[in-house]
Amino acid sequence: MTYKAFTEQDAIDRVRTLGLIGDGAVEAEEIGDGNLNLVFRIREGEHRLILKQALPYAKVVGESWPLSLERAWIEQSALREFARHAVPFVPRVFHASHEEAYTVMEDLSHLTIVRSGLLAGEQYPLLAEHIGSYLARTLFHTSDFALGPVEKKRVARTYYNPDLCDITEKLIFTDPFHDAETNEIEAGLEEEVARLWADDELKREVAKLEALFITKGDALLHGDLHTGSIFASATETKVIDPEFAFYGPFGFDVGQFIAHLFFAAYPDYSALRDARIRDIDTFWLTFASTFRALWEREAVEPFQASGLVDDVLSTILQDALGFAGCELIRRTIGLAPVADLESIDSTTERLERKRHALRLGAALIKRRTECRTFDDLRNFDVTEELSR
């Protein structure tokens, strides 16, 4: 079976041949944004499935560049791996085809995408705790410290993902820090951005974070863990779309999620700030306590060494704050803007929040090593950055 992009009928034929639906009346609808993937929702009465197929290119703002179909296989491998360790938080995979680059999985339309939900005023009281637990379990259990180095090397071979890592390297660590074509800088931010680009200390610290991203293979990362990659309700949380999955540093996913909780406060900063800071707090406390408990119970010798997990957690926190800083900056002036900022109607307020995001990002990057524990971050009042 050689690859071709599916029609709705192709999608129905595949799930029918696989016996995943019956012989009744079936309808299929393509619901993706068509930039990277086709996403078909297939219904047979109350029974619903998702068939997601990778496209051999990425389309962003009219541009198109070739992208390996291999990422579909990586995505389904990662979904299955994550489900092994954090089953409540991962959509169920029913079937995947390597050749045709598609995966059939659980439909989640009873949930909402967290970014849209938060913008619409939804509450997700368990979100921070769930993602803390999800990340502690997936990161610990795919690491050398749980698997042992021989098994980890074997698992890591599946996640050879240079194309998608390259996108991250360019869009998060490189382009936002110089005058690159991909940037989208709103009129009125030029002066603020010029200050960033002239900041040699910032650029050195970002280069260190990029070096960490490309050289450190701690654990299998989701690789793109923003609030648009999470479906949730008041009681349920599911993390989707790990096509950027690869072996990278523990702090990366943690930092991306923290950045997007900060973003979630911007639509109504004075009203939402405290709630989102509490979410970050809950997220980190859940992550750190779960990670520590797993480590103490299950880390292979000799990583049970007294005090080692404290050191690992304090490194994760510092790295995560740095990665969060990069994400705050790139989503404010880089290629993929966030609705949390773009949906602010008042130009004055929008520019003010964007300036805040840039300064918060730079402060997190440059001052991350001041944080040995999360209490240090609590005392690290980034709002003061605005008056510097």
Add this chain to the structure above:
Amino acid sequence: MTYKAFTEQDAIDRVRTLGLIGDGAVEAEEIGDGNLNLVFRIREGEHRLILKQALPYAKVVGESWPLSLERAWIEQSALREFARHAVPFVPRVFHASHEEAYTVMEDLSHLTIVRSGLLAGEQYPLLAEHIGSYLARTLFHTSDFALGPVEKKRVARTYYNPDLCDITEKLIFTDPFHDAETNEIEAGLEEEVARLWADDELKREVAKLEALFITKGDALLHGDLHTGSIFASATETKVIDPEFAFYGPFGFDVGQFIAHLFFAAYPDYSALRDARIRDIDTFWLTFASTFRALWEREAVEPFQASGLVDDVLSTILQDALGFAGCELIRRTIGLAPVADLESIDSTTERLERKRHALRLGAALIKRRTECRTFDDLRNFDVTEELSR
């Protein structure tokens, strides 16, 4: 062609079929130690070649365990890769067979193995400088900073070497730090060793170094760079046997070489100490200045960031001192003792030097982060450790 262990006649047949020798009288002699590999020296008059073939097991002190033949392919790939960047210091490879797990390469019998030569009183005035240059070139040029992350990921895939990494992890980082069967502890050292094993700080720092070894993929390492892996004369230096090659942290090879320069002083400590410390000094200065020059000239954007290479070099130094400490300890009480210590006739002196090596090792591991520059190491008088 399926694998079988060669006879001398098989070795001759292969090089003849390959056209690497003529039709004249040829003799072959197996000169390996037979523990891991067969090594045939093949002569046709003045023309000499080496054919090295991997055995499917490792034999150490009578024990035998299975070992992947894949390491032969990794070794020849690494020799060719290193030759691309540091040709004067790498034996020439004429042919390699993946299936039959052998490599035909340059014979180096006009040189001596450095460990044996130093023990016999030979001088290698260019050794430290040559190895400094060799490591700066091979480490920099196989890193993300020279290749860019996409090409580096492609190159790194060849060096999937879990079996041999596992040997290093066990023998360097794990076994010497608890009462493992593989240890060889000379009578009289028990008290000193008990102190090591009771030192929780030491064990935590060793676990951190092991974590670095298994998670950080900075560059293609030799992986076993001791003075028994180097052929030299007064003017020439060749690094052989990279079958442990894998993508690991910059500091590992650097640290192993430093450890074995320390060992080289032990046969006659008062007479040799200053010369070997000068060698370590020359080695580091050559390494650091060459690495810095390559980085400044050739590092890909954005790693030209001002001050970044200083930070990278200071991390390499600290990590290298830690790895050197582990190597000093494992070669003193672990599975693979060094002639530099074992050849000391007087039991009193031998035990004294072994105690020194253990304390020096522990000091390097625990105090490595005090060294920001090599001057800090010069001022870090480890001999005082003996009186603590």
